[in-house]
Every structure is written in C-alpha cells, then in structure tokens.
Amino acid sequence: MPDERLRAALTALPVRRALPGLRAALDERGVAVLAAPPGTGKTTLVPPALAGLLPPDGPADPGGKVIVVEPRRLAARAAARRMAWLLGERVGGRVGVSVRGEHRPGTRIEVVTTGVLLRRLQDEPELAGVATVVLDECHERHLDADTAMAFLLDVRAALRPELRLVAASATADTAPWARLLGGADGADGAPVVPAPVVETEAALHPVEVIWAAPERPPAPPHGMRVDPALLGHVAATVRRALAERDGDVLCFLPGAGEIARVAGLLSGAGVDVLQVHGQAPAAVQDAVLALGERRRVVLATSVAESSLTVPGVRVVVDSGLAREPRTDHARGLGALTTVRVSRAAAEQRAGRAGREAPGAVYRCWSQAEHERLPARPRPEIELADLTAFALHAACWGDPDAAGLALLDAPPQAAMRAAHGTLRAIGAVDGDGKVTERGRALARVGVHPRLARALVDGAARVGARAAAQVVALLSEPPPRGAGDDLTAVWRTLRGPGPPADAHAARWRDEARRLQNALPDGPPRAAGHDDAVAGTVVALAFPERVARIRPDGGYLMASGTGAALADGSALAAARAEWLAVAVADRPAGAASARVRQAVVIDEDIARLAAAPLLEEDEEVAWRDGDVAARRVERLGAIELTVRPLPGPDPERVRAALLDGLRAEGLGLLTWTPAAVALRERLAFCRRALGDPWPMVDDASLIEHAADWITAAGARRRADLARLDVAAALRALPPWECAARLDELAPERVEVPSGSRVRVDYSGERPVLAVKLQELFGWDAAPRLAGGRVPLVVHLLSPAGRPAAVTADLASFWRDGYRAVRAELRGRYPRHPWPEDPATAEPTRHAKARRAR
Incomplete structure (x- = not known):
C-alpha cells in the first residue's frame, strides 16, 4: 500500500520530472533553487527523494537527515502527516515534526518551523547528522525564514561546506535566491556564480x-x-x-x-x-x-x-x-x-x-x-519588530547583521529600536554584544520581551504563574476574550479539560515554558492582578499606564491610551494599568488598549524601574515659568515638588520658550515702543545692514539679553520690561545717531505743524489736512533721500481726499477736481485757485458776526 501511494504520487505530481535535475545540482554545487508552483508536489515528494525514501529506483541514502523548514506550525504538521501517510507510517517514524509544543523528530525527515530551526542553529550550528535543509515557501519572505537562510549560508561557508541547501519557492522569481545561494560558493573577490535553478512546470489544469x-x-x-x-x-x-x-x-x-x-x-x-x-x-x-x-x-x-x-x-x-x-x-x-x-x-x-x-x-x-x-x-524584515531578529543576530556574533547574507538589509531605525530594547532587558551590552542573560533569553523560544518577563517574573511571582501569563501573552487572544487579561487567565486555568483549541495550546505552552525555567523555591504569588500585572509590566514596561483626568491613560512611553467602550476595565477606573496588547489605529491620536491588567504604583515602579528618574525641571508651563523637582516613570509624572532657587540660565531659557510659544504680546508695547519698532523696521528695509532686524523671531533672540539685564524670572517681569529702551539699544551707535534724520518721528509742514509719520505700512505715510500744505511743491524724502513720503491729503473733516507722492503734480492736475468737490461742503476753509502760491493754514475762517 505505501509503495502504491508513492507510485501514484510520482505519477500525478509534476515535480517528479525535476528530481533528477535537483539531485544533480546538489551533487555539483551543494545549493539549488527549486521553482515549483503550488500543486506540483515540492513539499510532498522532494524531501523523501533527497532522503532516499522513494521506491527502489530512488537514490541511495545521502548519509544524513533531511530537514524541511516551514514558516508555520499548521503547514509543518500538515507536511509531516502527508509524507508519513505516503510511507504508510505515523508521524514520528521515518518522518517527524518539531514545532513549539510538539517534538517527534523522525529518523530520516524532520519538518520544523523556522523558529525551531533558529534555536537549533544557535545551540548546534554544525547541525550534526543533517545532510540537507529544504527551506520551503521562501518566496513568502518571512523574517525567520530569511534569517535561517542567512545562518545556514554561514554554516556552509565556515563549518559544514558539505551541507546541502535548497530554497524552494512557489514563484518563478528565483534570481535573487540564486544570487544569494551562489554567493556562498565563490572565493573572496570572485564574481558570484548564481546557484542552479531547477524549475517544475505547473500542474496542467487551467x-x-x-x-x-x-x-x-x-x-x-x-x-x-x-x-x-x-x-x-x-x-x-x-x-x-x-x-x-x-x-x-x-x-x-x-x-x-x-x-x-x-x-x-x-x-x-x-x-x-x-x-x-x-x-x-x-x-x-x-x-x-x-x-x-x-x-x-x-x-x-x-x-x-x-x-x-x-x-x-x-x-x-x-x-x-x-x-x-x-x-x-x-x-x-x-x-x-x-x-x-x-x-x-x-x-x-x-x-x-x-x-x-x-x-x-x-x-x-x-x-x-x-x-x-x-x-x-x-x-517582513521591512515591516516587523526586529527585536527577536536582533537578538538572534547578536547570538550569532553579528549584532548589526552587517555580515549576514540577506536579500534585504534591516531598516536602521528598526534595528536601533531593537537594540535599545535588548539593552534595557540586559540581553546585549553597550556595544550590542550578546550577554549570557541574552543567550538564556534566546533559548526560551518566545519574543525577548516575553522571555525577560518569564525569567524575571518567575523570581517574583513563581515559575508556574509566570509561565502561565507569558503563555497567554505569546499568541493573540481569542475572539470575545475581553480586555481584562486576568479574567481570561482565571478562565483558562479552571478545572477540567481545555474548553477549546486556544485553551489546549495555552496549557501546552505554559507547561513548556515552566519546564524551560531552572528549578527554584516556590513563591507566594499574591492576588491574580498583582501576579499577572507584574509579568505584563516586566514584558512591556513602557506600556505601564496611569489614568488622566479625562478618563484616558498615559503610557510611560508618552503615548496616550484609551479603553474601548464597554470595556470590563473601564468601570473600575483603575489608576494604573499594565497594558499587554495595544495598537495605534492609523490616524488615531491615542493607542487602543486590547488587553490590560489592573496594577498599583508599586508594581509599576518595580517592573519599569529602568524608566524611573528624578529631574529638576525649569520650563514654561501653563503660561509662566515653573521650577519643579519631578519624579517620573518615563513620561508619567509621579511626584512634583517646588524647586527653590532655580538656575538663572534655565529660567532665561524658559522665558524665551514662553516668548516663542505665546509671542511678543507677553511684553508691554506702549505706543512709543510700537512706533520705534516701525521706524527701525523701515530703516532695515530701506538701508539693510547694519540696521537690525526687528521681526518677531529676531526680537525674541534679542530678548535673551533683555531678560538677563532686567533679572526677569517670571511672566510678570516680562510685562515690566522697558521695550522702547531695549529697542533703542539695538542699532549700532552710528545708526542710532542718525535715526531722527533718516526716519524722523515727525515732519514739519508749511503750516508750522509737526505731523507724525506713519511707518506701519510698506511706505511711510504723512497724513495732513490739504490746507496746511499750500505752497509746498514736494514732501521730504526719507532714508537719505531714497524713499519718498506718501502724502495723504485730508479734508477739513480729516477724511482722505487724495493720495500722492508728487505734490507738484497734484497741485497742477488733481487739485482742481478736489476743490470743486469739497469747497461747497467746507466753505469756511480756504480753497484758493492757485494753491502753489496760497498761504498755508491749519485754521478755518472766522465766522461772520450777525
């Protein structure tokens, strides 16, 4: 019967025609890329063929086991069952499977997940007794698979040149893999000869x-x-x-x-x-x-x-x-x-x-x-959290992964974040080299954060409880589980058989994790929230969160967090949470809490101790300088006390921050100060250097000296600054001496009046009643004759009657129309026919006595 099954598979599956070419490529080069579309039998027939398990016309035993690497537990179990069935056996005979929670290795073929292979390579990089490794579904580009391939190429180059590698892809895009595997064969400096590519035609079903x-x-x-x-x-x-x-x-x-x-x-x-x-x-x-x-x-x-x-x-x-x-x-x-x-x-x-x-x-x-x-x-290397990858690379002796044969280099920002996490949990030292603790964490077989929570949590709450909580964190929660992780834990550990597949997996994983810990004295675990919260906070210290006045939470990382409507935790309005699962929806201001545990401040301080710091803070807060001594857990303020006698330099910096944040309106702008600023701005526009810039940003920079000179320490001191005096000190002395000449505050007109010049616009403006300018054929030019005054000629009522920068032209061409329009309205004011020779006046005619 088994032989009949194999013969039927050989007849039906197109990969059979590629087997001779694959064997020849491995015999010649030791590496090969197999392009086999879905349905061609690459997972079913290739491993038995390479292990010498096909019917009598197959090759001899190559002298070692074939390891088949699958990206998922589901696929690994399915592949092992299928191959064992073809051989008429159960899994665990000649065909075995090793995945997390299940270890039946087999004698000739072993199907493993990428995670299992990575841990095995760290412990035994030579892979003694293994002749061939087949990385299945490499086209899916899972991070663990890419990492395993890089490690295997290192093993071939340094330890086991006879180890045979097959990259099996369901797509025809094989060139990158061929170059990657071929690079393991060439000498330094020699051109890379791509690995052989063996292609299988697709199943002939449209x-x-x-x-x-x-x-x-x-x-x-x-x-x-x-x-x-x-x-x-x-x-x-x-x-x-x-x-x-x-x-x-x-x-x-x-x-x-x-x-x-x-x-x-x-x-x-x-x-x-x-x-x-x-x-x-x-x-x-x-x-x-x-x-x-x-x-x-x-x-x-x-x-x-x-x-x-x-x-x-x-x-x-x-x-x-x-x-x-x-x-x-x-x-x-x-x-x-x-x-x-x-x-x-x-x-x-x-x-x-x-x-x-x-x-x-x-x-x-x-x-x-x-x-x-x-x-x-x-x-996946472009998208995922790289903490586990970085720990694998550090254990392999290449902390930056610079020497690994990867199709895509890891993003530098992601690697920096990963190394920061590993340093925080003691897995690597300051140079990124793995520590003994880091190697121990890597052997646990879960994310480094969870491994840290297991190891450190066991010392505080006991090995069994720590293992159970970490097992709960190691995979997504079941649908409808709710956001109270402690309640989920209580349900799972209840008496009786597992209620569902999730519960069964949880029990198996909790048992595995507990066995991974060294024996130690039992510890009193405490109440459930304290136990679960301690382990969760150890895994994710930056997610320890404290409630805000608005009912939301602030995590130690500085990110806001919110519980969902109808949350089991929301009703409690707990002051502290250890957030186990959270995400940040696209465009959302806050993270969304998926699962959390109620904790107290003592647990938060204990688990997130590396984030605990005390700082003296002098800053602009709530509209004034605040000098405080603050104890923080990351971004969370724990205690705040007044700071007496703060450093004057820091006070000055805080006041400048206030000016930048709230603007120059913090200063008191008298009319004289406003007018002086406008005159200085005019000189800067008209004459350039060395006249100072007086825009907001420039004045704020100058304000540092004003604050120091005045000894200002708070908002009220800013309001008392003499802004006009400070402005007068800005231009060099040779400019200041000529300010009244180049930008006079007032101009004397023919009537004898001294009229204020308006510098608030782009051009200086002199607004004066028309009768006061009779006989004046030209207004003075400012800025050393560079800029003409724009004259606004006003009616006796002070309303604009005409605007000109050329008085002579106005008297000649424009005055007649203005006179015709206004003299009947204002008969008590002079409207001579020849204004160029008339006597200027600022007075109206006297009323006639009746």
Whole structure:
C-alpha cells in the first residue's frame, strides 16, 4: 500500500520530472533553487527523494537527515502527516515534526518551523547528522525564514561546506535566491556564480478567472477594519460559486474575525463550513486535509496560499485582502493591518483551484484594480519588530547583521529600536554584544520581551504563574476574550479539560515554558492582578499606564491610551494599568488598549524601574515659568515638588520658550515702543545692514539679553520690561545717531505743524489736512533721500481726499477736481485757485458776526 501511494504520487505530481535535475545540482554545487508552483508536489515528494525514501529506483541514502523548514506550525504538521501517510507510517517514524509544543523528530525527515530551526542553529550550528535543509515557501519572505537562510549560508561557508541547501519557492522569481545561494560558493573577490535553478512546470489544469467586483466599491480597509459590505459580498460570491461550479470552495479572507463573520453569513447554505487560521484546532486542520461526505467551504487566511493543500477544491473565492505587521518603533507598538494582496499572492491563491482538476477563481475586485496591485508582497524584515531578529543576530556574533547574507538589509531605525530594547532587558551590552542573560533569553523560544518577563517574573511571582501569563501573552487572544487579561487567565486555568483549541495550546505552552525555567523555591504569588500585572509590566514596561483626568491613560512611553467602550476595565477606573496588547489605529491620536491588567504604583515602579528618574525641571508651563523637582516613570509624572532657587540660565531659557510659544504680546508695547519698532523696521528695509532686524523671531533672540539685564524670572517681569529702551539699544551707535534724520518721528509742514509719520505700512505715510500744505511743491524724502513720503491729503473733516507722492503734480492736475468737490461742503476753509502760491493754514475762517 505505501509503495502504491508513492507510485501514484510520482505519477500525478509534476515535480517528479525535476528530481533528477535537483539531485544533480546538489551533487555539483551543494545549493539549488527549486521553482515549483503550488500543486506540483515540492513539499510532498522532494524531501523523501533527497532522503532516499522513494521506491527502489530512488537514490541511495545521502548519509544524513533531511530537514524541511516551514514558516508555520499548521503547514509543518500538515507536511509531516502527508509524507508519513505516503510511507504508510505515523508521524514520528521515518518522518517527524518539531514545532513549539510538539517534538517527534523522525529518523530520516524532520519538518520544523523556522523558529525551531533558529534555536537549533544557535545551540548546534554544525547541525550534526543533517545532510540537507529544504527551506520551503521562501518566496513568502518571512523574517525567520530569511534569517535561517542567512545562518545556514554561514554554516556552509565556515563549518559544514558539505551541507546541502535548497530554497524552494512557489514563484518563478528565483534570481535573487540564486544570487544569494551562489554567493556562498565563490572565493573572496570572485564574481558570484548564481546557484542552479531547477524549475517544475505547473500542474496542467487551467483556472478560469472570474472578476466578481461588488456593484458599489467598498470602503478601503483601515487598520484591522474591513467594510462589512465587502464581507457580505464575499459570502454572496461563495454562494454564487456553489451554484455555478462543482467541487469544494476555498475562500481567502484576511483574519479570523472576518472568517467568523463570513461563516455566519453562510449558515444554511447546505455545506460544511471549515474555518482555517493560525489558531484553528488540530481537528479542523485534519478535516480540511481529508475529503468530506458533503461539499465544503473552507474559509482560510493566507496560511492556505501555498503551504497547505486542500483536496477537493475546484473553486477559489478571493477577498483580495491580507494582514501584514506594522510597527511603531518610536512608541513600541505593533499591530497587524489589512492590506490589498499583491498580484503574486493573488496568483498563488488562484492556483489552489487547479491543483487536481480544472477550476475557477472568483476575484472580488475588478480587472482594472488588479493591474494596480503591487507586484509582490513586501518582505517582513521591512515591516516587523526586529527585536527577536536582533537578538538572534547578536547570538550569532553579528549584532548589526552587517555580515549576514540577506536579500534585504534591516531598516536602521528598526534595528536601533531593537537594540535599545535588548539593552534595557540586559540581553546585549553597550556595544550590542550578546550577554549570557541574552543567550538564556534566546533559548526560551518566545519574543525577548516575553522571555525577560518569564525569567524575571518567575523570581517574583513563581515559575508556574509566570509561565502561565507569558503563555497567554505569546499568541493573540481569542475572539470575545475581553480586555481584562486576568479574567481570561482565571478562565483558562479552571478545572477540567481545555474548553477549546486556544485553551489546549495555552496549557501546552505554559507547561513548556515552566519546564524551560531552572528549578527554584516556590513563591507566594499574591492576588491574580498583582501576579499577572507584574509579568505584563516586566514584558512591556513602557506600556505601564496611569489614568488622566479625562478618563484616558498615559503610557510611560508618552503615548496616550484609551479603553474601548464597554470595556470590563473601564468601570473600575483603575489608576494604573499594565497594558499587554495595544495598537495605534492609523490616524488615531491615542493607542487602543486590547488587553490590560489592573496594577498599583508599586508594581509599576518595580517592573519599569529602568524608566524611573528624578529631574529638576525649569520650563514654561501653563503660561509662566515653573521650577519643579519631578519624579517620573518615563513620561508619567509621579511626584512634583517646588524647586527653590532655580538656575538663572534655565529660567532665561524658559522665558524665551514662553516668548516663542505665546509671542511678543507677553511684553508691554506702549505706543512709543510700537512706533520705534516701525521706524527701525523701515530703516532695515530701506538701508539693510547694519540696521537690525526687528521681526518677531529676531526680537525674541534679542530678548535673551533683555531678560538677563532686567533679572526677569517670571511672566510678570516680562510685562515690566522697558521695550522702547531695549529697542533703542539695538542699532549700532552710528545708526542710532542718525535715526531722527533718516526716519524722523515727525515732519514739519508749511503750516508750522509737526505731523507724525506713519511707518506701519510698506511706505511711510504723512497724513495732513490739504490746507496746511499750500505752497509746498514736494514732501521730504526719507532714508537719505531714497524713499519718498506718501502724502495723504485730508479734508477739513480729516477724511482722505487724495493720495500722492508728487505734490507738484497734484497741485497742477488733481487739485482742481478736489476743490470743486469739497469747497461747497467746507466753505469756511480756504480753497484758493492757485494753491502753489496760497498761504498755508491749519485754521478755518472766522465766522461772520450777525
């Protein structure tokens, strides 16, 4: 029977034709890239072929185990089960599997996740007894997979040149991998000879593309939100596909929440609906991999794109959405966000419909939209939190990852943030080199933050409790769990068997983590909130949060945080929280708390001790200088006391900050000061240097000297400054001596009046009654004759009658019209026919006696 299964697989799967070329490439170069589209059998047949387990015409045993590396636990278990079934065995015989929480290594083939391989490489880089490593689905560009490949290339170069490596990709974009693997063979300075590429033709089953866009465009995805209208359309498209096509339907959705929503919309469809995602229980995984008695609709995340074969599928319905990580490195917040799939991912999904027979894909978008999709997904190294990657690199002896063979270099900002986190938890020293503590944390097999919480938390609350809380933090909470993490913990540790798959995984992981800790004396754990809160705060000290007057919270990182409406924690209005899960939606001012624990200030101080500091603060706050001694936990103020006798330099700096923030209105601007500033500004415009600039920014810089001279220490002192005297001191003495000449405050007119010049506009203005200027054929020019005065000729009532910069021209050409209009209105004022020779006056004619 096993031989029949293998022969059937060899006959049916196109990869069989590539096996001789793959063996030859490995024999010659030791490295190869295998391009095998979905459905060709690369995961099923290639490892047994390389391990010498095919029927008698296969090759001899190569002398070591074959390790197959999968990006996900779900895919690793499925691959191991499939290969063991072909051999007529159970997993754990010649074919084994090692994933977190499960270790059945097998004697000839071992399927592992990338995380397991990374930990194994750190402990045993030689990989003794391993002949070949196959990195499956490398096109997905998961960070752990990229890291594992870089480490394996180092092992080949320095320790095990005979170790054979295969990069297996479901896409034809193999050139980057060929260059990367080929670089391990050339000598220093020699040109890189790309690794051999072995291609497998796709399964010969056509897939018809049906464009099934909704009638009305749905709202684009925003953060984790997906328009319910689109989910309704996806469910309707599934029903349409069931009516129009035969076979099972595989429907791609971005996450578990959307899968549950569409599953609800498909109730009553007369088919079995299976929900497949990273948290799906093993029973569901088994059901997906076995044909059912009724038609099935498999609702799946991207996990089913290329690493999971679903038998019986003839139709794919694609929502066109996926989830990618996003990290706010400045705030220490990470989140998944919903994005449009790439064209490459869409092709991977469509290929699922043609693995066994001709099929069809219903794409819930238009062909025009398809052309605008990105060509391929972004590599995870560009998007993710790099703390775990940086710790792996430091343990490998390359803290900056500069010497690692990576397709894409890690972003420098993300690496700086990662190194900062690792230094804070003692995993690396000031030079970025790994410490013994860092190596111990790396061996735990969880994110370094969680490893730190486990190790340090066990010393405070006991190993069992610390392991249970860290296990709870190590994967996303189940839907509907609520935001009170302590309540979730109480439910999970209740008596009896696990209630669901999440509870079962939690128990297994808690047991594994507890076993990873050294034996120590039991400790009194304390009440549940104190225990859970201590562990959470140790993992995420910058997320310790204190309530604000408005009911929101401020995290130690400086980011605001808010509880959701209906939150179980909101009613308590706890002063302190340890935030376990938070994200910051796009465009939101505050983070959104997903899960947290009520704590007290003592726990906050203990867990976030590196963020505790006391500072003397002299700053402009709430409209005045505040001198305080402040104790802070990051951005959270714990205690505030007055600071007597603050440093005068810091006081001056605070006053200048106040002027910059609130403007020069803090000074007292008398009319004389305003007029003097305007005259100085005119001279600067007309004459340039060395006349000083008197705009706001320049005066604020000068104000530093004014503050020092006046001994100002608070807002009230600014208001008492003599601004006019300060302005007079600005120009050099040779300029100050000529100010009245170049920009006189007043000008004497023919009537004998001394009229103030208005310098507030672009040009200086002299506003004077028309009768006072009779006989004046030209107004004086200012700024040494460079700028003419603009004369506003006023009526006897003081209203503008004419504007001119050329009096002689006005008397000759414009006066007649003004005289005709105004002399009847103002008969008591002189309106001579020849104003050039008339006597100027500022008085009206005397009234005649009656």
